[in-house]
Amino acid sequence: MEYSIGPGKTAVYFRGSLADIFESYQNVLFVFDENTRKLFPDISSSVSVVLTPGENEKNWNSVNKIIEKAVKSGLARDSLFVGVGGGVVCDLTGAAASLYMRGSRLVLIPTTLLAMADAALGGKTGFDYQGYKNIVGTFYPAETLYILPEVLLSLPEREYRSGLAEIIKHGFLKDRKILNILERKKGLILKRDAAVIKDLVTRSLEVKGWFVEQDFKEKNIRRYLNLGHTFGHALETVTGFSTVSHGEAVAWGMVMALKTGIMLQETDESWAKEAEGFIKMYGYDTDYHKNISIDELLAAIQHDKKKKKGEVRFVLQRGQGDNFITPVDHDILRAALSA
Ligand SMILES: NC(=O)c1ccc[n+]([C@@H]2O[C@H](COP(=O)([O-])OP(=O)(O)OC[C@H]3O[C@@H](n4cnc5c(N)ncnc54)[C@H](O)[C@@H]3O)[C@@H](O)[C@H]2O)c1
Ligand SMILES: [Zn+2]
Structure with a gap:
């Protein structure tokens, strides 16, 4: 799948593993949080930032840490920022990538259902500031999303259900087929079956992409x-x-x-x-x-x-x-x- 998101295009791939993808890349900066770092023990990169998990860390200080690492590692403008995590890591990595050298390459690996079905697509980046949620940020779409439904098996139940609500929302807004799947496959959905998740996430991204492609800057x-x-x-x-x-x-x-x-x-x-x-x-x-x-x-x-x-x-x-x-x-x- 590929979406035209504002000035760029975002390609979406479902994967079983990432082993082959980054071997060929030079100059990659990975951003994880402590939980998502554990999901990918085989990604070995000396250039990585591991943030403390949670919305509390969605602040300028975390963006600063990412940019500081990029500067210290001498990353050039064509280097790749890879955010591996939920909406918090995706939004922070996007913000840092959009600022570093006026814009570096950005790939996201969303690891929560909410980030897979919603946050990672659409180009909104940002962080909280002085008590205001997402008040500072940029529009900066990722060039690629890699989605691995299997990583959801370790996601806490509450987080999983947070993502499901956004999927239901997308069904209400535009896709009755999502509602049919929710009705017929509840058991598989609650078991986090990879095939049914792939189906729901694909449809969810289609709905989000449909709205964002026509109105990137959220004017209507x-x-x-x-x-x-x-x-x-x-x-x-x-x-x-x-x-x-x-x-x-x-x-x-x-x-x-x-x-x-x-x-x-x-x-x-x-x-x-x-x-x-x-x-x-x-x-x-x-x-x-x-x-x-x-x-x-x-x-x-x-x-x-x-x-x-x-x-x-x-x-x-x-x-x-x-x-x-x-x-x-x-x-x-x-x-x-x-x-
Ligand atoms: N940019 C957008 O368009 C957009 C849209 C919706 C939401 N958001 C933002 O997304 C954020 C919420 O994202 P979220 O719900 O993904 O929260 P999150 O990023 O805080 O992740 C939730 C928790 O799950 C952990 N986690 C992530 N993946 C895991 C996995 N596979 N297994 C085990 N633990 C895992 C994280 O470490 C964290 O503790 C909010 O800040 C919101 O503003 C952005
Ligand atoms: Zn929401």
Whole structure:
């Protein structure tokens, strides 16, 4: 598969191993975190950076470490930066590669389901700064993604389910076949069967690629990929970014988006019911709002950084694949969160 992502092209390959790929490369800088380093003991490179895992390390200091290593190792502009990890390592490596010598070669090896099905494709790089998530970054697509579904076997359950929520989102947004697979192959999906993962990730990337190819800089339809995210971010904020995972928040957020659409008399009720069924089928909690202060959720929504001209715009759905973006009145939001 190959996608036109802004100024570049991103090729995607599924692989069983990487042994042959990098032997021929000169001047490679690998970026891992401590967990992903263990996944590839046979990658032997003296030029590597191993970061502490987690969102806490998604900061300028980590980008600085990568660039410092590149400078110390005398990497030239045509050298290759290879990020091996989840969304955090991919976003950091992309940021460093885009800055080093005004842009070096970038390859990503996503190792979480979220990074495989979502984060590694699309060219957004970045890091958190002074408490703001992803507030500094660049648009810089990787030239190649190598995906090895087998590495997911060691991924903690919570992380795996975070990725699944984004895959469900892609099914809602544009690909009913994803929903059919989720329905028919739940057992294999939960066992992390490599073939079914390859199928789901391929379809997921097709959906993401479709939106990004048409709107690299997120000026219009790429925003649809934020389905469930405005509500989801609010839930993550209110619960302090630790009790509820990103995927759990997005899954709940999609249900809230459907409820909001019903309040606006836009969303087809039978679709809303069907969609909620998929979210429940994979065990996500759809009732967080029943145990959390709605005022706090509403306040967090107002702070959403996607605020435009003083109003927050929501991605909603009329039905499967029928998406739209609209501001929503406070009263409607309150009613949706109280339903
Ligand atoms: N650039 C984009 O378009 C985009 C899109 C979505 C999300 N993101 C970003 O992605 C980040 C979240 O990514 P994530 O969910 O992959 O988190 P992550 O990178 O923090 O990885 C989650 C955890 O899993 C570990 N891990 C990774 N692969 C493993 C494996 N195969 N086996 C065992 N452990 C493994 C990591 O070390 C980490 O502890 C966020 O910072 C978010 O902003 C970016
Ligand atoms: Zn997300």
